[in-house]
Amino acid sequence: MVETPCMFGLFHPAIYVTREAQEDETILRYVLEHEVTHYRHGDHIWAMLRCVCLALHWPNPFVWLAASLSMRDAELACDEGTIKRIGEESRNDYGRSLVGLTCKKHTAGALLGTATTMTGSKKGIRERVMLIANKPKMALCTLVAVVLVVAVAVGGTFTGAKGAGTNSPGTGST
Numbered sequence: 752m753v754e755t756p757c758m759f760g761l762f763h764p765a766i767y768v769t770r771e772a773q774e775d776e777t778i779l780r781y782v783l784e785h786e787v788t789h790y791r792h793g794d795h796i797w798a799m800l801r802c803v804c805l806a807l808h809w810p811n812p813f814v815w816l817a818a819s820l821s822m823r824d825a826e827l828a829c830d831e832g833t834i835k836r837i838g839e840e841s842r843n844d845y846g847r848s849l850v851g852l853t854c855k856k857h858t859a860g861a862l863l864g865t866a867t868t869m870t871g872s873k874k875g876i877r878e879r880v881m882l883i884a885n886k887p888k889m890a891l892c893t894l895v896a897v898v899l900v901v902a903v904a905v906g907g908t909f910t911g912a913k914g915a916g917t918n919s920p921g922t923g924s925t
Contacts, residue, residue, distance in 0.1 A: 753767045753768070753769055754769070755769065755852060756768045756769055756772055756782040756785070756786060756852060757786070758786040758789050758790060758794075758795055759795075760795065761795060761796065761799055764790060764795045766782075766783060766786040766787075768782055768783075769852070771851070771852070772852065777844065777848070778848050778851070778852070780837070781833070781837065781841075781844075781845050781848045781849075782848075782852065784833045784836050784837050785829060785830075785833045787836075788829045788832040788833045788836065789825070789829050791832070792825065792828060792829060792832065794825045794829065797821065797825060798822075798825075801818045801821055801822065804817075804818065805818055826879060827878075827879060830845075830849070830879055830883055833845065834883065842883055843883075845883060846880050846883035849879065849880065849883070850880060
């Protein structure tokens, strides 16, 4: 029996659910959508690559940090993808289900696992639930920031000042 729903397997991944998820049709739907989103994102492959990187560079704390952040980003992206699939009206119910299913704390050893689990640290779960509850409106802000950066870069690159002198090499002016 699994402690939290997960997807496991590299070539033929399978979704494993808890007894609690099996008993509630709504929770089961959210769990399956969540794990299918992991599959669509290729998170089971990324989990294996994280393990390989950690095995090859186990004494490097930056690799452990990168693996942890990669796992966090995969969960955040999966939550957003799942909400897109189940619909905005189910956002809050999905968040409540997530809290109920994340019973196991994410540990450093979990980074070596290749299953896509619904676990996390208390801070990580809080961040995920806050992002689910308060739908971020960053798309417009990000677009404006990107346009401004591109405009400044283009302005600085293509509007160079003309030289002070009109003499160019080879004109023979004295």
